[in-house]
Amino acid sequence: MNRKTxxxxxxxxxxxxxxxxxxxxxxxxxxxxxxxxxxxxxxxALARRLGVxxxxxxxxxPSKDDLIKEVYRKVYLEPLEIGREKLLxxxxxxxxxxLQEFYEGxxxxxxxxxxLRIYLYSGLKGxxxxxxxxxxxxxxxxxxxxxxxxxxxxxxxxxRPSAAELELxxxxxxxxxxxxxxKYIYEAPVLExxxxxxxxxxxxxLAGFERMAESATDRRGAPIKVVG
Amino acid sequence: MNRKTxxxxxxxxxxxxxxxxxxxxxxxxxxxxxxxxxxxxxxxALARRLGVxxxxxxxxxPSKDDLIKEVYRKVYLEPLEIGREKLLxxxxxxxxxxLQEFYEGxxxxxxxxxxLRIYLYSGLKGxxxxxxxxxxxxxxxxxxxxxxxxxxxxxxxxxRPSAAELELxxxxxxxxxxxxxxKYIYEAPVLExxxxxxxxxxxxxLAGFERMAESATDRRGAPIKVVG
DNA sequence: ATATCTGGTGATCGCTCGATAAACTGAGCC
DNA sequence: GGCTCAGTTTATCGAGCGATCACCAGATAT
Numbered sequence: 104m105n106r107k108t109x110x111x112x113x114x115x116x117x118x119x120x121x122x123x124x125x126x127x128x129x130x131x132x133x134x135x136x137x138x139x140x141x142x143x144x145x146x147x148a149l150a151r152r153l154g155v156x157x158x159x160x161x162x163x164x165p166s167k168d169d170l171i172k173e174v175y176r177k178v179y180l181e182p183l184e185i186g187r188e189k190l191l192x193x194x195x196x197x198x199x200x201x202l203q204e205f206y207e208g209x210x211x212x213x214x215x216x217x218x219l220r221i222y223l224y225s226g227l228k229g230x231x232x233x234x235x236x237x238x239x240x241x242x243x244x245x246x247x248x249x250x251x252x253x254x255x256x257x258x259x260x261x262x263r264p265s266a267a268e269l270e271l272x273x274x275x276x277x278x279x280x281x282x283x284x285x286k287y288i289y290e291a292p293v294l295e296x297x298x299x300x301x302x303x304x305x306x307x308x309l310a311g312f313e314r315m316a317e318s319a320t321d322r323r324g325a326p327i328k329v330v331g
Numbered sequence: 332m333n334r335k336t337x338x339x340x341x342x343x344x345x346x347x348x349x350x351x352x353x354x355x356x357x358x359x360x361x362x363x364x365x366x367x368x369x370x371x372x373x374x375x376a377l378a379r380r381l382g383v384x385x386x387x388x389x390x391x392x393p394s395k396d397d398l399i400k401e402v403y404r405k406v407y408l409e410p411l412e413i414g415r416e417k418l419l420x421x422x423x424x425x426x427x428x429x430l431q432e433f434y435e436g437x438x439x440x441x442x443x444x445x446x447l448r449i450y451l452y453s454g455l456k457g458x459x460x461x462x463x464x465x466x467x468x469x470x471x472x473x474x475x476x477x478x479x480x481x482x483x484x485x486x487x488x489x490x491r492p493s494a495a496e497l498e499l500x501x502x503x504x505x506x507x508x509x510x511x512x513x514k515y516i517y518e519a520p521v522l523e524x525x526x527x528x529x530x531x532x533x534x535x536x537l538a539g540f541e542r543m544a545e546s547a548t549d550r551r552g553a554p555i556k557v558v559g
Numbered sequence: 560a561t562a563t564c565t566g567g568t569g570a571t572c573g574c575t576c577g578a579t580a581a582a583c584t585g586a587g588c589c
Numbered sequence: 590g591g592c593t594c595a596g597t598t599t600a601t602c603g604a605g606c607g608a609t610c611a612c613c614a615g616a617t618a619t
């Protein structure tokens with residue numbers, strides 16, 4: 104598979120790579136380029152990063168758009184392929200611990216300049232894959248969190264969380280996400296200890312959710328009060 | 332090719348505007364264009380939106396970059412020029428009410444496709460004005476909120492909030508902000524009642540902050556526990 | 560060694576971009 | 590009327606873009 108470097112090292116530049124290697128190199132470097140420049144980044148600049156000429160790109164991708172799609176695939180699937188979210192439902196451990204662990208791992212995966220910038224750029228393009236990802240966060244993560252919180256608070260675990268409960272989870276999730284944006288996109292100073300930020304955010308969320316559950320129990324009605 | 336009548340046909344009505352009007356029309360339409368296309372949007376597309384020709388732009392702006400700077404100025408200053416944040420410190424009214432009112436007004440100002448997209452695009456460019464804005468949010472809004480919360484919880488109003496307290500306020504603020512991003516950038520379904528979303532988020536934040544204040548009082552030490 | 564396969568290059572096309580210079584046009588003033 | 594000045598257009602430049610094609614050269618098989 105991997106071409107071994109010939110011992111003789113004829114010239115400064117060894118040029119020929121196997122097709123698979125070259126292709127994935129294109130995707131990797133393209134991710135870096137587009138993260139910095141946006142998807143307007145040029146194919147010539149990309150080729151320069153690889154030390155090859157620009158037309159070579161078209162040996163591996165029919166068009167720039169196809170390359171971009173590969174970048175999407177890689178970036179969007181990267182933080183999910185571990186299947187970390189299942190940890191959230193492991194009721195043998197305290198909810199607080201599960202949430203802390205999940206968010207530490209999740210943010211380890213997505214809190215870096217490259218991922219966040221590609222995510223925001225593609226979000227601004229309004230592509231389907233972005234909506235797919237947001238729906239996935241809702242279904243796989245937030246719905247699970249709300250269910251576990253309700254269980255933890257001794258409430259009936261209804262099949263589907265109410266819209267208001269989900270919104271609450273979104274605000275919590277978004278608050279954590281925004282920490283990454285502030286740090287890696289805005290490059291603003293943030294509290295350096297990410298784990299503590301998550302811990303504090305969880306304190307807020309769990310305290311608030313608990314209190315809400317109590318007041319909902321008092322009124323023996325809807326779990327979250329409706330506007331009025 | 333001979334489609335046009337050689338006769339003097341009043342060449343597509345040439346609307347003459349005053350310099351000031353035309354200039355501000357450029358900025359307005361440029362904001363709309365750049366919100367949709369990003370700052371890569373072309374000067375020709377912009378001119379088409381005004382019903383004029385492209386070189387006219389350069390009578391009013393030395394370069395496209397200067398036009399972009401004007402767009403920044405307009406967009407970044409728009410939601411701030413009211414000076415709404417002073418309401419937060421008006422202690423004659425309950426804190427809860429002040430926060431609710433402030434965030435309803437603030438989000439009314441910034442939660443729209445145009446503002447949010449320009450904000451994110453310019454944030455991705457990493458310009459100074461974006462850092463300035465983030466610093467302003469911190470100094471003018473979040474610092475104030477923390478101070479009022481501490482006062483409300485009966486804690487000493489120290490001159491400067493701790494980094495951890497500020498971070499907490501950021502998570503809260505970011506959670507609300509992300510509601511706008513989900514709705515207007517991702518165009519994902521959200522809880523329609525924005526006021527209730529804010530109300531629920533405030534419940535979380537205030538309950539969490541209160542509880543933290545209590546535990547901090549118990550330990551008579553730092554207002555927020557340090558990691559350990 | 561020679562043929563062949565394939566990763567890689569050089570030259571170039573058509574198009575769009577930001578920007579410039581010069582010509583045109585319409586409204587107010589004498 | 591005719592003059593003038595400011596707003597607008599026509600024509601065009603040079604650079605950069607994505608994409609295509611003919612060709613080259615290093616590795617492998619015969």
